[in-house]
Amino acid sequence: xxxxxxxxxxxxxxxxxxxxxxxxxxxxxxxxxxxxxxxxxxxxxxxxxxxxxxxxxxxxxxxxxxxxxxxxxxxxxxxxxxxxxxxxxxxxxxxxxxxxxxxxxxxxxxxxxxxxxxxxxxxxxxxxxxxxxxxxxxxxxxxxxxxxxxxxxxxxxxxxxxxxxxxxxxxxxxxxxxxxxxxxxxxxxxxxxxxxxxxxxxxxxxxxxxxxxxxxxxxxxxxxxxxxxxxxxxxxxxxxxxxxxxxxxxxxxxxxxxxxxxxxxxxxxxxxxxxxxxxxxxxxxxxxxxxxxxxx
Amino acid sequence: xxxxxxxxxxxxxxxxxxxxxxxxxxxxxxxxxxxxxxxxxxxxxxxxxxxxxxxxxxxxxxxxxxxxxxxxxxxxxxxxxxxxxxxxxxxxxxxxxxxxxxxxxxxxxxxxxxxxxxxxxxxxxxxxxxxxxxxxxxxxxxxxxxxxxxxxxxxxxxxxxxxxxxxxxxxxxxxxxxxxxxxxxxxxxxxxxxxxxxxxxxxxxxxxxxxxxxxxxxxxxxxxxxxxxxxxxxxxxxxxxxxxxxxxxxxxxxxxxxxxxxxxxxx
Ligand SMILES: Nc1ncnc2c1ncn2[C@@H]1O[C@H](COP(=O)(O)OP(=O)(O)O)[C@@H](O)[C@H]1O
Ligand SMILES: [Mg+2]
Numbered sequence: 001x002x003x004x005x006x007x008x009x010x011x012x013x014x015x016x017x018x019x020x021x022x023x024x025x026x027x028x029x030x031x032x033x034x035x036x037x038x039x040x041x042x043x044x045x046x047x048x049x050x051x052x053x054x055x056x057x058x059x060x061x062x063x064x065x066x067x068x069x070x071x072x073x074x075x076x077x078x079x080x081x082x083x084x085x086x087x088x089x090x091x092x093x094x095x096x097x098x099x100x101x102x103x104x105x106x107x108x109x110x111x112x113x114x115x116x117x118x119x120x121x122x123x124x125x126x127x128x129x130x131x132x133x134x135x136x137x138x139x140x141x142x143x144x145x146x147x148x149x150x151x152x153x154x155x156x157x158x159x160x161x162x163x164x165x166x167x168x169x170x171x172x173x174x175x176x177x178x179x180x181x182x183x184x185x186x187x188x189x190x191x192x193x194x195x196x197x198x199x200x201x202x203x204x205x206x207x208x209x210x211x212x213x214x215x216x217x218x219x220x221x222x223x224x225x226x227x228x229x230x231x232x233x234x235x236x237x238x239x240x241x242x243x244x245x246x247x248x249x250x251x252x253x254x255x256x257x258x259x260x261x262x263x264x265x266x267x268x269x270x271x272x273x274x275x276x277x278x279x280x281x282x283x284x285x286x287x288x289x290x291x292x293x294x295x296x
Numbered sequence: 297x298x299x300x301x302x303x304x305x306x307x308x309x310x311x312x313x314x315x316x317x318x319x320x321x322x323x324x325x326x327x328x329x330x331x332x333x334x335x336x337x338x339x340x341x342x343x344x345x346x347x348x349x350x351x352x353x354x355x356x357x358x359x360x361x362x363x364x365x366x367x368x369x370x371x372x373x374x375x376x377x378x379x380x381x382x383x384x385x386x387x388x389x390x391x392x393x394x395x396x397x398x399x400x401x402x403x404x405x406x407x408x409x410x411x412x413x414x415x416x417x418x419x420x421x422x423x424x425x426x427x428x429x430x431x432x433x434x435x436x437x438x439x440x441x442x443x444x445x446x447x448x449x450x451x452x453x454x455x456x457x458x459x460x461x462x463x464x465x466x467x468x469x470x471x472x473x474x475x476x477x478x479x480x481x482x483x484x485x486x487x488x489x490x491x492x493x494x495x496x497x498x499x500x501x502x503x504x505x506x507x508x509x510x511x512x513x514x515x516x517x518x519x520x521x522x523x524x525x526x527x528x529x530x531x532x533x534x535x536x537x538x539x540x541x542x543x544x545x546x547x548x549x550x551x552x553x554x555x556x557x558x559x560x561x562x563x
Contacts, residue, residue: 290441
């Protein structure tokens with residue numbers, strides 16, 4: 001019975017095997033160099049934009065339609081420099097952007113507790129869950145006439161429309177995020193002794209963060225759309241001129257370059273916030289959790 | 297050979313000479329769904345685990361091993377019967393590492409310490425100490441996805457130890473690992489069990505793993521889950537899973553396990 005089981009493995013032998021296994025089996029994380037990243041991420045959309053501009057210029061040069069219907073890119077550029085020299089470009093953008101940001105923040109403050117309640121309290125979910133889902137698919141322009149009658153043509157009406165557009169997305173995003181938390185994490189949290197507030201703070205909310213962020217991102221898109229709809233419809237001297245109003249003024253003046261410029265600026269602001277604020281946060285969160293394929 | 301093996305078929309368990317057991321399971325029944333309608337998953341399980349003992353619960357898939365472990369962990373309540381763990385809430389390790397991906401390895405352990413009431417200034421040092429214990433000294437700042445499967449289970453082990461419980465429940469914690477890594481982790485858990493004088497209840501469907509690790513192997517039958525038979529394993533630790541002693545006992549226990557499974561094919 002001089003079998004192997006009586007000879008204990010030397011401790012340093014075990015740790016050596018272990019260290020070897022660890023080294024062999026660990027994931028090697030490599031960061032892509034910034035130059036390559038730019039080439040991969042920035043170049044394709046740039047080419048896309050240039051292509052659209054080229055096609056636009058081509059259509060214009062071929063006189064497919066009257067030039068008051070389709071001005072050239074240069075005409076639109078002219079409208080932009082007009083705004084620049086008049087000194088109103090930034091005030092127009094800022095008027096809308098500031099409203100959008102304030103409305104969005106209010107929507108976050110309201111949508112987050114609603115989302116938590118719907119996700120965690122069964123009767124609340126049964127009662128208002130479906131309503132929230134339905135509201136999310138209702139275009140928020142539909143609220144504008146009602147908001148005008150209730151609140152008049154003023155800032156409150158704009159914020160009301162933003163909230164009605166963005167709160168459902170944010171709340172639903174949080175609900176989806178919480179629903180997708182793997183039950184294993186909740187069980188692990190319970191065995192570690194987390195319950196109630198400490199469970200929400202240390203387990204539930206961090207675990208739901210990716211879904212919540214997706215909801216915030218969509219909430220911003222909805223805020224911005226709702227605001228533009230409200231600005232287009234509501235005209236009043238004390239509201240100031242935002243992007244939506246600028247666009248509507250240009251239509252009234254039958255200035256097609258101005259109209260196109262308005263559309264492009266609205267698009268650019270919406271995309272810029274997404275690209276500069278939400279995408280980096282989202283990427284950071286996903287990457288730190290290993291949910292993002294790196295180097296691709 | 298026979299010195300390594302004592303069997304006690306369906307006999308009442310009484311091998312805790314040193315006072316109260318660390319885990320006492322008495323006449324536990326568990327069924328899911330509406331009472332009366334469902335066939336019980338667990339039927340009259342009675343089992344004591346002595347302080348410092350290493351017990352393996354062995355049984356076919358679906359026989360109720362996880363259910364029993366969840367009951368001991370307090371994650372679920374028995375339909376009837378009682379479970380006592382005098383030392384308080386036991387630590388539990390799952391087959392999946394269950395580490396939180398939004399925290400680093402070190403912070404996962406610190407969260408367990410924090411929920412266990414350890415004051416902030418001591419947490420960092422204690423987390424480092426626990427990582428040293430599972431031989432992951434340099435991995436404090438590593439994210440979960442940067443670790444290999446074996447390293448994740450070792451961090452999970454450190455996190456379970458951070459709960460400060462003397463009783464450690466393990467639910468097939470190494471089942472998803474390759475054989476070489478599993479072998480190394482067997483050595484680790486036996487070392488840590490001895491060093492920390494833990495009471496371990498280890499669930500597995502792998503007979504050799506059970507014989508490699510346990511002082512006592514408890515075979516559960518399936519549908520309903522009952523204690524079918526027990527073996528006292530007297531081979532000295534640390535054992536090798538490929539050794540003749542482990543192999544011989546495994547053959548005998550496997551035969552018994554097959555017999556249990558075969559009974560179900562007959563009706
Ligand atoms: N929450 C549950 N609801 C209903 N049935 C369950 C539940 N959990 C486990 N079961 C049933 O109990 C039996 C035992 O499951 P489990 O304890 O996971 O087995 P094991 O861990 O031994 O593989 C299985 O037949 C399973 O379908
Ligand atoms: Mg199981």
